Amino acid sequence: MENTADIVICNATVVTVNPGFDIIQDGVVAVDNGRIKHVGGPGSFPADAAGEVIDAKGGILMPGLVNTHAHLPMSLFRGLADDLPLEKWLSEHIFPAEAAHITPANVQTGTVLSCAEMLLSGTTTCCDGYFYEDAVAEAVLRTGIRAVLGQGLVDFPTPDAPEPEKNVDRAAEFVQAWKSRNSRIMPSIFCHSPYTCSADTLQRAKQAAAAAGVLFQIHVAETQNESALAGIPVGISPVKHLADLGVLDENTLASHCVWLNAVDISILADSGAAVSHNPESNMKLASGIAPVPALIHAGVPVGLGTDGCASNNNLDMFEAMGFAAKLHKAATGDPTVMDAETVVRMATIDGARTLGLDSLTGSIEPGKAADLIVLDTRRPHLSPIYHPESHLVYAVRGADTMHVMVDGRVLVRDGRLADMDVGEIIARAAETGAAIAQTDTRKS
Amino acid sequence: MENTADIVICNATVVTVNPGFDIIQDGVVAVDNGRIKHVGGPGSFPADAAGEVIDAKGGILMPGLVNTHAHLPMSLFRGLADDLPLEKWLSEHIFPAEAAHITPANVQTGTVLSCAEMLLSGTTTCCDGYFYEDAVAEAVLRTGIRAVLGQGLVDFPTPDAPEPEKNVDRAAEFVQAWKSRNSRIMPSIFCHSPYTCSADTLQRAKQAAAAAGVLFQIHVAETQNESALAGIPVGISPVKHLADLGVLDENTLASHCVWLNAVDISILADSGAAVSHNPESNMKLASGIAPVPALIHAGVPVGLGTDGCASNNNLDMFEAMGFAAKLHKAATGDPTVMDAETVVRMATIDGARTLGLDSLTGSIEPGKAADLIVLDTRRPHLSPIYHPESHLVYAVRGADTMHVMVDGRVLVRDGRLADMDVGEIIARAAETGAAIAQTDTRKS
Numbered sequence: 001m002e003n004t005a006d007i008v009i010c011n012a013t014v015v016t017v018n019p020g021f022d023i024i025q026d027g028v029v030a031v032d033n034g035r036i037k038h039v040g041g042p043g044s045f046p047a048d049a050a051g052e053v054i055d056a057k058g059g060i061l062m063p064g065l066v067n068t069h070a071h072l073p074m075s076l077f078r079g080l081a082d083d084l085p086l087e088k089w090l091s092e093h094i095f096p097a098e099a100a101h102i103t104p105a106n107v108q109t110g111t112v113l114s115c116a117e118m119l120l121s122g123t124t125t126c127c128d129g130y131f132y133e134d135a136v137a138e139a140v141l142r143t144g145i146r147a148v149l150g151q152g153l154v155d156f157p158t159p160d161a162p163e164p165e166k167n168v169d170r171a172a173e174f175v176q177a178w179k180s181r182n183s184r185i186m187p188s189i190f191c192h193s194p195y196t197c198s199a200d201t202l203q204r205a206k207q208a209a210a211a212a213g214v215l216f217q218i219h220v221a222e223t224q225n226e227s228a229l230a231g232i233p234v235g236i237s238p239v240k241h242l243a244d245l246g247v248l249d250e251n252t253l254a255s256h257c258v259w260l261n262a263v264d265i266s267i268l269a270d271s272g273a274a275v276s277h278n279p280e281s282n283m284k285l286a287s288g289i290a291p292v293p294a295l296i297h298a299g300v301p302v303g304l305g306t307d308g309c310a311s312n313n314n315l316d317m318f319e320a321m322g323f324a325a326k327l328h329k330a331a332t333g334d335p336t337v338m339d340a341e342t343v344v345r346m347a348t349i350d351g352a353r354t355l356g357l358d359s360l361t362g363s364i365e366p367g368k369a370a371d372l373i374v375l376d377t378r379r380p381h382l383s384p385i386y387h388p389e390s391h392l393v394y395a396v397r398g399a400d401t402m403h404v405m406v407d408g409r410v411l412v413r414d415g416r417l418a419d420m421d422v423g424e425i426i427a428r429a430a431e432t433g434a435a436i437a438q439t440d441t442r443k444s
Numbered sequence: 445m446e447n448t449a450d451i452v453i454c455n456a457t458v459v460t461v462n463p464g465f466d467i468i469q470d471g472v473v474a475v476d477n478g479r480i481k482h483v484g485g486p487g488s489f490p491a492d493a494a495g496e497v498i499d500a501k502g503g504i505l506m507p508g509l510v511n512t513h514a515h516l517p518m519s520l521f522r523g524l525a526d527d528l529p530l531e532k533w534l535s536e537h538i539f540p541a542e543a544a545h546i547t548p549a550n551v552q553t554g555t556v557l558s559c560a561e562m563l564l565s566g567t568t569t570c571c572d573g574y575f576y577e578d579a580v581a582e583a584v585l586r587t588g589i590r591a592v593l594g595q596g597l598v599d600f601p602t603p604d605a606p607e608p609e610k611n612v613d614r615a616a617e618f619v620q621a622w623k624s625r626n627s628r629i630m631p632s633i634f635c636h637s638p639y640t641c642s643a644d645t646l647q648r649a650k651q652a653a654a655a656a657g658v659l660f661q662i663h664v665a666e667t668q669n670e671s672a673l674a675g676i677p678v679g680i681s682p683v684k685h686l687a688d689l690g691v692l693d694e695n696t697l698a699s700h701c702v703w704l705n706a707v708d709i710s711i712l713a714d715s716g717a718a719v720s721h722n723p724e725s726n727m728k729l730a731s732g733i734a735p736v737p738a739l740i741h742a743g744v745p746v747g748l749g750t751d752g753c754a755s756n757n758n759l760d761m762f763e764a765m766g767f768a769a770k771l772h773k774a775a776t777g778d779p780t781v782m783d784a785e786t787v788v789r790m791a792t793i794d795g796a797r798t799l800g801l802d803s804l805t806g807s808i809e810p811g812k813a814a815d816l817i818v819l820d821t822r823r824p825h826l827s828p829i830y831h832p833e834s835h836l837v838y839a840v841r842g843a844d845t846m847h848v849m850v851d852g853r854v855l856v857r858d859g860r861l862a863d864m865d866v867g868e869i870i871a872r873a874a875e876t877g878a879a880i881a882q883t884d885t886r887k888s
Contacts, residue, residue: 078827079834083783117824283770284838286779313838314825322763323770326727330771335730339527380561381758381842383522383870384877386884390523394728394757398825399843426827433828440830 004049005030005037006408012056012374013388014039017063017348017363021341023388029061031370034408039364056374059402060388062344063363064124064371065317066351069255069276069305072128072136073102073110075117076432077310080440086223086285092441094310100439102159104135106432111136113429114315115143116420121316121398124371124406125362127253127276127305127355129190129217131160137178137185143420144411146371148355149178150190150217153205155198168201172208179212184407186357190217191247194238195230199245206247215251215356218242221264222256223287239264248273253354255305256281257295258288265291265298274301274354277346279323281307293328293337303351304343316398321347325393340389370408375400376415448493449474449481450852456500456818457832458483461507461792461807465785467832473505475814478852483808500818503846504832506788507807508568508815509761510795512720513699513749516572516580517546517554519561520876521754524884530667530729536885538754544883546603548579550876555580557873558759559587560864565760565842568815568850569806571697571720571749571799573634573661575604581622581629587864588855590815592799593622594634594661597649599642612645616652623656628851630801634661635691638682639674643689650691659695659800662686665708666700667731683708692717697798699749700725701739702732709735709742718745718798721790723767725751737772737781747795748787760842765791769837784833814852819844820859 007030014027016039030038030045038045047053081093107130118126129150130136140147151174152158153167161167171189178187189209191197197205202218209216221238223229232241239260242248250272257268257275268275277292295302304324306315321343328338352362361371375396377385382395404412411418451474458471460483474482474489482489491497525537551574562570573594574580584591595618596602597611605611615633622631633653635641641649646662653660665682667673676685683704686692692715699720701712712719721736739746748768750759765787772782796806805815819840821829826839848856855862 075824076828078830079838080830082831082834082838083780085779089779113824113827120824280766280770283774284779286773286777288777289774313834316825316841319763319766319841322724323767326724326767327771327774329730330727330733333730333732335529335533335728336527378867378870380519380557380564380866380869380873381760383557383873384520384880385874386522386524386877386881387526390526390757394523394526397760397763397841397843399841422824423822425824426822429824429827430829433830436828437830 003046005032006051007031007054008045008047008050009054009056009061010047011058012061014364015060015062015388017345018365029364031408034370036364036366036368036370039366054403059377060375062373063348064373064404065122065347066303066362067118067123067126067305067315067317068303068351068354069278069307070126070128070315071130071308072114073107073130074308074310075114076106076110076436078313097436097440098159101436102131104132107132107135108139109428109432111139112143113425115140115145116417116422116425117315119145119404119411119417120401122373122401122404123317124404131158133174141182141185144406144409146184146406148186148188148215150188152190152192154192154196155201168204168208171205175212175214188215188217193219194241195226202245202247215253216247217253220254220257221259224259237261237264239267243267243271258282258290260291265294268300269298276303276305276354277324278305278307279327280320281311285311289327289331293332301350301353302346303354304347317347318396318398321393340393343393344389370405372405373401374403376402447490449476450495451475451498452489452491452494453498453500453505454491455502456505458808459504459506459832461789462809473808475852478814480808480810480812480814483810498847503821504819506817507792508817508848509566509791510747510806511562511567511570511749511759511761512747512795512798513722513751514570514572514759515574515752516558517551517574518752518754519558520550520554520880522757541880541884545880546575548576551576551579552583553872553876555583556587557869559584559589560861560866560869561759563589563848563855563861564845566817566845566848567761568848575602577618585626585629588850588853590628590850592630592632592659594632596634596636598636598640599645612648612652615649619656619658632659632661637663638685639670646689646691659697660691661697664698664701665703668703681705681708683711687711687715702726702734704735709738712744713742720747720749720798721768722749722751723771724764725755729755733771733775737776745794745797746790747798748790761791762840762842765837784837787837788833814849816849817845818847820846
């Protein structure tokens with residue numbers, strides 16, 4: 001039937017993020033069988049033939065946000081230790097907490113907590129990398145969110161892999177197990193970094209990812225001394241090192257990329273690799289300021305990410321948008337860089353592109369997955385409205401999220417999780433957190 | 445009666461921000477006659493003798509936030525024009541909009557809108573500077589918020605003052621009219637800047653403020669070329685210029701202070717003047733990064749501010765706290781600067797100090813005004829909790845504000861304005877915004 005739909009959303013300011021960045025006043029979007037069927041102006045689709053009509057009440061309807069870099073289980077370490085030198089933070093707090101508490105059960109507790117937070121703040125697709133990624137995937141699957149999930153690997157023993165030499169094979173097995181299981185879960189391989197993975201590990205892991213046709217992820221150039229840490233010869237940058245190893249291509253996502261020189265930017269652009277920008281984490285850990293306007297200018301696809309909750313300390317992509325927009329204005333002295341449209345694209349379609357998902361999600365166009373969010377703009381801090389894209393970057397907060405759907409399934413309705421028990425999620429996080437606090441060395 | 449109180453708040457994690465920064469688990473605070481009567485642990489005050497008991501439900505109870513720099517009516521220009529060079533933004537958008545639309549009635553519409561936003565996001569004291577400050581004061585008074593309100597003055601004609609030569613006298617009259625009218629309204633005189641006020645204006649305005657014993661406010665060193673703009677001799681900084689004129693003392697609040705050299709910092713410290721730090725505005729306008737850790741180290745009282753909504757674009761002090769904490773870590777390369785406790789103090793007691801109000805508000809201590817907020821922590825993005833002060837800076841959002849009281853009067857209850865019609869406030873803002881959009885040159 002041409003004019004029927006499962007859901008029609010009406011009375012919305014539709015920020016499509018299509019190639020023309022069209023914004024439709026009093027727009028209508030029809031969703032059928034999990035896909036966007038129609039996008040148009042007022043009255044352009046008959047609401048009476050819809051299974052359900054959602055009245056956006058004049059709010060903003062936009063593509064769900066794409067968080068291109070997170071470590072979902074680490075929400076359990078949110079605020080465990082802040083304001084410390086990186087080395088002390090890692091070696092005295094995060095690593096011991098991981099060694100003592102990272103079990104498949106706790107990984108699932110943290111993952112569900114993170115998915116709840118992300119959905120409630122408008123994120124419909126996330127990209128993760130951690131240990132016990134099979135447990136992460138089982139937990140993510142139950143929440144309904146869309147996710148790229150990377151099995152993490154390093155060259156030393158971890159809670160989930162006491163024999164590092166088997167890491168690449170295990171990651172490849174994870175990919176095979178999840179490759180075709182559910183269309184919302186895309187498995188991936190995540191080499192932690194050039195300083196925790198040898199050249200051999202990096203190449204074998206990339207080959208395994210390439211053979212399976214999945215995303216290869218890696219932290220790159222997060223801190224200034226990464227080449228030294230990695231034992232890379234003086235004068236060779238981490239990006240050059242990875243390029244020489246052949247691991248940079250269109251299916252590689254390089255996270256952070258703070259310490260890049262002009263040659264690195266050219267290498268990235270030529271390779272087709274994408275970058276995940278994590279402004280809040282880079283600022284909080286004093287890692288530095290990534291040259292994002294230059295990367296965009298060079299044609300590198302750049303998505304936005306929050307990083308894990310241990311270094312942010314939240315997963316609110318609207319907050320990340322505000323930081324991305326403002327940080328680079330301060331860093332460059334140019335108030336015109338990272339304008340609102342650029343930042344909205346980075347948090348949606350460009351993020352989807354970095355994950356290889358831009359034909360599926362990241363914009364409101366007929367045929368794409370119905371990954372949609374509705375923001376309640378009937379609030380003092382969003383009044384008046386002149387330019388919707390400005391509000392998305394400079395005024396909207398995650399808490400303004402009213403409705404969220406992924407693949408046409410409503411996961412948040414009227415600001416509440418539709419199918420998850422938020423009280424139970426919080427109670428389990430508190431219980432696990434109490435155990436983590438017991439073994440941590442810092443006392444409040 | 446020793447053990448009676450108007451209101452008892454129980455079941456709260458009390459972040460007192462007292463000199464020892466004590467945090468009381470399962471704490472109780474009693475409020476009587478607008479003042480804090482008691483602060484203690486569980487069961488330390490009998491709830492049955494209270495007129496009302498507020499159950500904080502395990503949330504955080506803290507002093508209301510102090511926003512040390514805002515232009516309240518400018519919420520009407522929120523998002524009117526972003527991502528533009530400063531000069532173009534001002535001359536093509538903000539100044540024309542002010543010339544066409546700043547009337548006493550519109551000033552009140554914007555002020556009430558701003559007060560609603562501030563109260564809903566946990567701010568109980570604000571410091572303003574604008575035109576038609578008498579209208580601002582009338583509007584603020586009705587909302588119940590505490591405010592320092594500065595009549596703005598410049599050496600050219602403005603909507604409220606066509607004869608600039610009478611500006612200082614008019615500002616002095618405003619101060620006299622409001623000096624004793626209501627204990628929550630503290631009048632002030634706000635010279636716009638060294639480049640819009642002559643030496644003579646600055647000195648006469650400061651003398652008028654000093655004679656009345658009120659705060660003298662001024663924007664200082666916001667942009668790099670301010671000395672040139674002000675026609676100050678080469679080699680003389682804006683701070684030195686103001687010090688030479690004798691306008692810097694304990695009753696002066698210098699806003700922004702981005703472009704300071706080491707001598708400027710010493711001058712400020714020696715003078716006793718205080719600084720309002722506005723990280724989001726400075727970043728968004730690409731003004732630069734204020735040397736806040738150095739100012740604090742030198743002993744300068746530094747408060748936090750949002751600046752007006754035309755350059756932020758919101759009044760959320762929790763967001764400002766996150767920016768302040770992270771910006772200076774990135775700028776200095778030191779993740780230990782601007783730790784959570786420092787930033788919480790900056791947003792509360794230190795802000796109150798910059799306004800001369802620290803004996804009255806900014807901490808939870810017996811005898812002080814009951815300017816209190818309760819945050820709902822039963823939310824995924826605030827779970828788990830290890831260190832409450834960390835959450836206040838890195839995870840809490842303004843929307844987590846559950847209850848707000850000023851002088852013991854509950855102004856926000858369960859996240860809603862108790863005595864203001866938010867629908868009407870938004871409708872009036874939308875109506876005024878529509879008129880402003882009609883005359884603006886940028887079309888969406």
